[in-house]
Amino acid sequence: MAGPGRPRSFDRAAALERAMRVFWERGYETTSMTDLTTAMGINSPSLYAAFGCKEQLFREAVALYDATEGGPVTRALTEAPTARDAVEAVLRHNACAFTQEDKPRGCMIVLAATHCAEANTEVRDHLARWRCVGMRELAQRLDRGVREGDLPAGVDTSAVASYYTAVIQGMSVQARDGASHATLTKIVDRAMAAWDAVVTVH
Amino acid sequence: MAGPGRPRSFDRAAALERAMRVFWERGYETTSMTDLTTAMGINSPSLYAAFGCKEQLFREAVALYDATEGGPVTRALTEAPTARDAVEAVLRHNACAFTQEDKPRGCMIVLAATHCAEANTEVRDHLARWRCVGMRELAQRLDRGVREGDLPAGVDTSAVASYYTAVIQGMSVQARDGASHATLTKIVDRAMAAWDAVVTVH
DNA sequence: TGGTTTCTGTGCTGAGCGATACAGAAATGG
DNA sequence: CCATTTCTGTATCGCTCAGCACAGAAACCA
Known part of the structure; x- marks a missing residue:
């Protein structure tokens, strides 16, 4: 599972779950990247590296919402x-x-x-x-x-x-x-x- | 009706009606002042002079929506x-x-x-x-x-x-x-x- | 050990946001 | 006429937005 490179220092699934909560609570447009990074407990570059962009993160959050x-x-x-x-x-x-x-x-x-x-x-x-x-x-x-x-x-x-x-x-x-x-x-x-x-x- | 000062050069009621349409179509947060001034055909200072601020304009637009x-x-x-x-x-x-x-x-x-x-x-x-x-x-x-x-x-x-x-x-x-x-x-x-x-x- | 890879935190970017400063224009009152 | 008042257009303001450059840190492999 672990290839080369510095390992991710946060739980991706837990971070996604937090992001889902924020989007659920506050909606897509009215949620800022700062709201997300704060709730997820990570910095902006970590978010972009792990999830791509705001829209992709939202789509993953919606998929998680649908699943759970x-x-x-x-x-x-x-x-x-x-x-x-x-x-x-x-x-x-x-x-x-x-x-x-x-x-x-x-x-x-x-x-x-x-x-x-x-x-x-x-x-x-x-x-x-x-x-x-x-x-x-x-x-x-x-x-x-x-x-x-x-x-x-x-x-x-x-x-x-x-x-x-x-x-x-x-x-x-x-x-x-x-x-x-x-x-x-x-x-x-x-x-x-x-x-x-x-x-x-x- | 007309006191001193330069008279308003646009129809306030017509401009409000246009603003209502935009808010109705696009929502409050996702409508920008630029969207509004463009639709209303006026510049930003004219809007603020006539309607106060974005939120007051929205409230007037909602009241107009309710009335019409x-x-x-x-x-x-x-x-x-x-x-x-x-x-x-x-x-x-x-x-x-x-x-x-x-x-x-x-x-x-x-x-x-x-x-x-x-x-x-x-x-x-x-x-x-x-x-x-x-x-x-x-x-x-x-x-x-x-x-x-x-x-x-x-x-x-x-x-x-x-x-x-x-x-x-x-x-x-x-x-x-x-x-x-x-x-x-x-x-x-x-x-x-x-x-x-x-x-x-x- | 050193080279490679990937993540992390700091600090920034250009763009767009809501809202205004300001000077000139157009009305009134004297 | 001139002083006063209010509106108009230009040109911003400070701020926040989504997103990224970069250097250092932490893992892997040889």
């Missing part, structure tokens, strides 16, 4: 026995995840780059693609529900996915605005009470 | 005969408003300051307060529905307001990501199909 915070969601989606159970598990998990005491509130993928500088539209598009993937995963789980018979044939699964994705995105905004776990749970209760009506529109 | 874009929403809320009609009118109006060809997509109040620099937390809080007001207006309209009998007594109106607010906020995110009017309408269709279930949770 998004992992349980994906798992809940696939492991639940029915489409309804899957959606409910995702929503209730997010109601908890978005209001954890020791973590930034809401979803990083929804909140971290709603806008960006003209030169960095790539960053916004990158997150938009992740959002799109999340919605598609949800739609595919609904499709599976149709195939397995727990959802009626003819359901507009992509429309239902858009709807529940909108609820989740709104929960992110409200979580960031300080909404409590109880409030998010009330939103989830209503979104799930709506299930039968939502899947049988037209 | 938010006005129809507030009107729909009060003029609709029932709470259900009111909520549906707001949602359908927003499905259109968020996808207009010649305007930035989504709601400025939801999108323009999800994050800000450490020194400008006031700006974020300012918009968060506007979001909170919108949700409260919705809750008050639901309360009126209870008083007028078109909603059953005992409805958790603030929970229902949180739920529909979440849907609207999610619609803003998806509109900004490029969702079509048709897609937003499908979300609205489902959110409204859910009405009976949503207002009778527990």
Whole structure:
């Protein structure tokens, strides 16, 4: 593992985790390299040597976020026995995840780059693609529900996915605005009470 | 009206309208003073003389946004005969408003300051307060529905307001990501199909 | 041991940020 | 007319941004 040259004096994975926290908390554009180096406990050249540039570091941070915070969601989606159970598990998990005491509130993928500088539209598009993937995963789980018979044939699964994705995105905004776990749970209760009506529109 | 001194050589209201567009499109932090002066067609000192500073200009822009874009929403809320009609009118109006060809997509109040620099937390809080007001207006309209009998007594109106607010906020995110009017309408269709279930949770 | 390689910390770079100093221009009041 | 006031354009200000040059330090290999 160790080739020639002076070995890195910091834990790359731990530093990335700290960077993820900062980006999650403060967003891409409004996080400065100084914020990052301070949080990561390293100097600027070490950061550039290990991660390339701010944008590459952000992409790695997003990937880490998806793996750690998004992992349980994906798992809940696939492991639940029915489409309804899957959606409910995702929503209730997010109601908890978005209001954890020791973590930034809401979803990083929804909140971290709603806008960006003209030169960095790539960053916004990158997150938009992740959002799109999340919605598609949800739609595919609904499709599976149709195939397995727990959802009626003819359901507009992509429309239902858009709807529940909108609820989740709104929960992110409200979580960031300080909404409590109880409030998010009330939103989830209503979104799930709506299930039968939502899947049988037209 | 005209006192002593050289008269202003530009239309203050028109310049403010242009500034609102830019802030709506690009957000608070990611809009530079150069972006603003260019769009407004004036030089920096004229901007500062007329509007104070970037933050004051933003607040005026938000107030203008609320008056122009938010006005129809507030009107729909009060003029609709029932709470259900009111909520549906707001949602359908927003499905259109968020996808207009010649305007930035989504709601400025939801999108323009999800994050800000450490020194400008006031700006974020300012918009968060506007979001909170919108949700409260919705809750008050639901309360009126209870008083007028078109909603059953005992409805958790603030929970229902949180739920529909979440849907609207999610619609803003998806509109900004490029969702079509048709897609937003499908979300609205489902959110409204859910009405009976949503207002009778527990 | 010395040569090579890679990382580290100091200190800097050009560019862009929000905000102004200043002098001249254009209005009013006397 | 001239004094006063306020706006306008030019030309910056000090500061922070993302990113890097460079020299020294710490590992490897021969």
